[in-house]
Amino acid sequence: MENENIFLWIKAAIVSVAGAFSAAFGWLGWLILAWVGCMALDWISGSAAAAAKGNWSSAVARAGIWHKGGMVVVVIVAAVADCVLGMAVGHFPALGIDYTVLVLPVILVWYIFTELGSIAENATDMGADVPAWLTKLLAAGKQLAESQIDLPDDADDNL
Secondary structure: OHHHHHHHHHHHHHHHHHHHHHHHHHHHHHHHHHHHHHHHHHHHHHHHHHHHHOOOOHHHHHHHHHHHHHHHHHHHHHHHHHHHHHHHHHOOHHHOOOOOOOHHHHHHHHHHHHHHHHHHHHHHHOOOOOOHHHHHHHHHHHHHHHHOOOOOOOHHHHO
16 A cells, blocks of 8 residues: 555656646647657667677767757757747737747757657667668658748858
């Protein structure tokens, strides 16, 4: 009977933390949490795959951390872009646009699918069989996220 109370308290604590997190950060917070988890799992699985092959290198591991740091910078840029767009649209009510976020969620979903694809590759390098359909699904998800903001090819020429 004592153990049942402990498990009840543990479940209640987990639900409370998840509810508080959702109330504070909403769906975007969960998306960020999923991205951070995927980044960590990619780095760990990449290190494990390299170790399994006998070619783990601290220099390569550091390069992976720098790569993840660059991703954090891009996510911050996307968040700032959303803030600036939101402020700009807010000052032009005649446009009739209700803008909250667009750039950040698309970037996060794109990065999550990128990380999931890399994790699947790492699993293959560790000796696991990965279904071809899963690899195709992850690539399609990444492509779908990328296509959500479809700028013309010459958009950078106009900047």
